Amino acid sequence: MISKTVVNKVPKKDKKQALLDSALALFVDQGFHATSTASIAKKAGVATGTLFHHFASKDALLNHLFMAVKLEFAEDISQGILTRGQTGKDLKSDAEHLWQHAIDWALQNPIKQRFFLQYSMSSEVDATIREQAMNSVLHFVVVLIEKGQQQGIIADFPIPLMLANCHGQYLAAIRYFTDHPQWGDDVSQRQASFELFWRSMKVD
Template sequence: MLNLRDKDTSMSSDKRQDILDTALQLFVEQGFHATSTASLAKAAGVANGTVFHHFGSKQGLISTLYLDIKSQLATDILPDEIPALPMNSQDIKLLSASIWNSAIDWAVDNPMKQQFFKTFSHSSVLDQTIRDEAMKKVMGFIEQLIVIGQQQGLLSQFPIELMLENCYGQYTHSAGYFIAHPQHAQSTEHRDAAFAMFWNALSVSTE
């Protein structure tokens, strides 16, 4: 039987999630600065003070939202750990393709969250430390994979940070394409082409 304390905790958790869900929609549709905490609270069906109780400020709210969604993305697309070493070139490419396609699937299934990333990933609204923390949730694993690929001579010896930005940029644009053209989202031809362009930008030229 649920006691009163558990019930209060559950209700508080529900309100917190309602605020996050509402913030996602309003920040994407209206923008961060155009969305007041009062209008957000009204849309979420909570008191204005409840927003500040859970997040401290509107800045705290968008930071929490960004980190939460990045965590969801990481959980959905990444394996729990790098497979046992040594990994050969084929293993690295197959694992990269698996992560890439899982990320595209996630974006197609969560278009509003993907749009939120596109809008705010490089926005001054988010503190750099928040963006760095969020990036590590997803890209920390990718960074390990790139380092292994470079050590094996499979991937180009470009600066890691630049390669990570390139990975993220290509993913964002490809995800946007498949969201805008859902008829191609499950097309093997289009999906293979998207990954091939991504992979060719990272791998060592064979010419």
């Protein structure tokens, strides 16, 4: 009896999470419009109405998902920074750590990475959500750039421009390593990708 109850009882959040998981997989696989809400619910093992109990609309689900994945990424990166000791001593080394960690995350979360590539610039995600998510994620980079400029290590270009540039380079890199999976473990290619990034920003 007890066990049955325990087994059947889904810990509240799980249905919502199951919907998010299913949506992520399907949106990446088929695209947003080609994915029906019914298919999301079915894959999540819930009724179609349940989706709309948790999310006001299909769009709201996408926005929620986008934010969630971005935050997960941000959190993972920020953990990586915190667990390093003596941060700040060598800025380039910090930057490289950040860069490689971000690439690693993408390679280890291929679906979420494809999700980034497909929806980071898509107009299907609400513009304000996109901006909000971007800021939360790129905050590390802002900190890094500012510190580097103070130390005279990073070039003194306008920060928003540098930020946009970083983002573009990151997306290009993960797309490259996704399209050519065999090079994701190639140290020299990984090193090269960081160099392209770093050189564009450091002082000459």
